[in-house]
Amino acid sequence: GQNIDQPTEMTATEGAIVQINCTYQTSGFNGLFWYQQHAGEAPTFLSYNVLDGLEEKGRFSSFLSRSKGYSYLLLKELQMKDSASYLCAVRDFNAGNNRKLIWGLGTSLAVNP
Amino acid sequence: GAGVSQSPSNKVTEKGKDVELRCDPISGHTALYWYRQSLGQGLEFLIYFQGNSAPDKSGLPSDRFSAERTGGSVSTLTIQRTQQEDSAVYLCASSQHTGTNYGYTFGSGTRLTVV
Numbered sequence: 001g002q003n004i005d006q007p008t009e010m011t012a013t014e015g016a017i018v019q020i021n022c023t024y025q026t027s028g029f030n031g032l033f034w035y036q037q038h039a040g041e042a043p044t045f046l047s048y049n050v051l052d053g054l055e056e057k058g059r060f061s062s063f064l065s066r067s068k069g070y071s072y073l074l075l076k077e078l079q080m081k082d083s084a085s086y087l088c089a090v091r092d093f094n095a096g097n098n099r100k101l102i103w104g105l106g107t108s109l110a111v112n113p
Numbered sequence: 114g115a116g117v118s119q120s121p122s123n124k125v126t127e128k129g130k131d132v133e134l135r136c137d138p139i140s141g142h143t144a145l146y147w148y149r150q151s152l153g154q155g156l157e158f159l160i161y162f163q164g165n166s167a168p169d170k171s172g173l174p175s176d177r178f179s180a181e182r183t184g185g186s187v188s189t190l191t192i193q194r195t196q197q198e199d200s201a202v203y204l205c206a207s208s209q210h211t212g213t214n215y216g217y218t219f220g221s222g223t224r225l226t227v228v
Contacts, residue, residue: 042204042221043156043204043219044219045217087155100161100169101217103158
């Protein structure tokens with residue numbers, strides 16, 4: 001079957017660093033995405049990993065280990081506006097087509113002053 | 114257009130009525146997806162259109178749900194005889210069909226409330 005696991009909630013302090021983990025079990029793998037969703041808004045694209053390693057983009061970095069079925073999103077220098085839900089999604093080429101993503105339930109991050 | 118446009122942004126309807134939700138994808142994006150998101154829940158896949166291919170309807174929860182995409186662009190999701198459990202945010206997304214590193218661009222969604 002297909003399964004994506006991520007913590008339901010996390011709390012962090014403004015200016016700190018937080019790591020949001022995602023583990024997945026899919027029959028095929030063709031890329032992992034991270035999205036940010038603020039309350040009442042649509043998800044917005046943050047990052048994409050298809051090869052092992054770390055992808056850095058400003059304050060946000062995303063890591064992938066395909067052998068472990070594991071990814072994390074690293075947020076540095078946290079700001080209050082980073083309070084949002086962070087969604088992990090995997091493209092599974094065995095999921096009927098190559099472009100349908102399998103979504104986790106999201107991690108709700110609260111950044112406190 | 115510059116982004117994915119959905120209308121209406123909010124819809125309140127009486128149980129048993131039919132509703133139509135509209136999505137206008139980004140120009141040039143051949144793939145279009147409908148998702149449903151209930152409060153505190155993950156994204157539930159509904160239907161996927163890719164160019165002129167037959168749509169993937171595997172996520173539609175019942176035969177009360179249908180969708181069409183005219184001219185490879187605008188899509189309409191229709192829910193017949195709405196039920197209270199249909200209340201959710203309906204999100205549309207589009208993407209380019211080539212390359213594996215293209216994620217989705219989502220619209221702002223339609224918040225449907227069935228009373």
